[in-house]
Amino acid sequence: MRNKAGLNLETSFKASDQADMGQSELCWTANVFVFLLLLPGILGWGREGHYAVCKIAEGYLTEDALSMVRELLPASAEGDLAAVCSWADELRENHDYHWSSVLHFVDTPDFFCNYNCSRDCHDSHRHKGRCVTAAIYNYTMQLESAYKEITSEVRYNLTEALMFLSHFIGDVHQVWDTMIIESALKRFYHSNLMLMIQAIQSNISDEWHNEVSAWRNCTGNHTACPNPYASESISLACKYAYKNATPGSTLEDSYFLTRLPVVEKRLAQSGIRLASTLNRIFASEVKVAEV
Template sequence: MGRCSCALLWIVVISLAFFFPPAESWGKEGHSAVCKIAQSRLNKAAADAVQKLLPDYAEGDLASVCSWADEVKYLAKYRWSSPLHFIDTPDLKCNYEYSRDCHNTQGEEGMCLAGAINNYTAQLATYGKSSDATYNLTEALLFLSHFVGDIHQPLHCGFSGDLGGNTIILHWYGQKSNLHHVWDTLLIETALKDFYDSDLALFTQGLQTNITDSWSNDVSTWEKSSTKGLACPNPYGMESVGLACNWAYKDAPADSVLKDDYFLSRLPVIEEQLAKGGVRLAATLNRIF
């Protein structure tokens, strides 16, 4: 998640890598739900463009490639993209500022999750124009679809000091893990197992039903861009770090054991963030195309 210049902390992080799998923002299940929701809400122009840009092996299904950006970031060719999956925010500040927080360890501005969303939105906006040959628009679509999901995972906008919860070691019921992995994967996996018979399609359909029913009065607000741009990741980042402070970090210190109280109170947050991610990804693609 985050980055720190402290050598001792990096020794700890490298050691932990032997015990815990790398965090995969929302996990495949979460990203699949975001992209499935988004594709169902595209207007005709956006739906046509997405179909043309998707790689052949996706067979027209955006959700099937929504985790592509996680899969390639470990390859030498795409290692540069790793900082684009998160935003580092100052410890305990509970706010986000683009100029302060959106850079990599070398200080390059824009090398963060919000910057990536802006960049790939701008690339996709060249679709159908003579300049579109400048960019790989298939990759731009896959990156953007993934990163809009990422920015709705609160701990992808978490504190730099604990690497977005990655160094907060605790137990999820009886399983040793870290707080970031709980929010990436374990909350969703537990919900699937306990309430949806491990059926991701059923889980996603439940989110879509809530978008139509329970959240119907909020959807138009979710869709709007609060800026004049095609994408508006900065408000999403501010929203996520607020949720990180109020829900993710709260009552989840190192060495704690998270059980039903934490799971059942945080699941609605997860569900709404996945729904927002899908609605906002669709709205962004609709504006672009």
């Protein structure tokens, strides 16, 4: 099994439809959900998760970074980074972009709870440098090396670099598949993604306020440092995703309720770190950490 940035299990939930929303609490009957092996075609955070990551990031971009992001976005995005954050998933089956499918995850061996770049960053043919962390470094360097002198010849490539980078920073923070997000939307947020995003933004300003500065930091004052993010995801997967769970087992609702806060925090961290990376890219005196 492959740890896709820390995940090799898919959750699916069987929830009771009998849920009533009171003024301050949500009541429902007991729910269960089943673990299945994550198949290669499963998408990471899914459209909702990636949209949330980029929407959160937009609120923390500097004026310079926001201006450059909007300049590079395709016209179809209408200035909204979140609108294109699932683009990299949408083209995975496109023959012209088939090469990118391996860039969404890292290949950590079973029972290992840490990320080692030389061991885990490769494709199915063991070609090194073919994984999500290497992709983040690559697209970071593309953007920062060219943005000051953007010409029509390079603009298209930079637009793709921006969309890939924004997606892959989401992927490297992924600990579970999209089902936890989808179930949370239905149970707590009336299937309204913006309500979930607003709740996460509120926690960033309140509950996690003292942690945000550390989230922004990049070791050695570098521009991009995805390796620690991958290590965090794999460690969290071992601690929360796999603990007391085996493929095919049925888990009580308490599992979902205790893991959801971890998922929401990872979405928050991903958004903050995407914004911080873009802020560093579109600033002077930037550097990229060595892989």
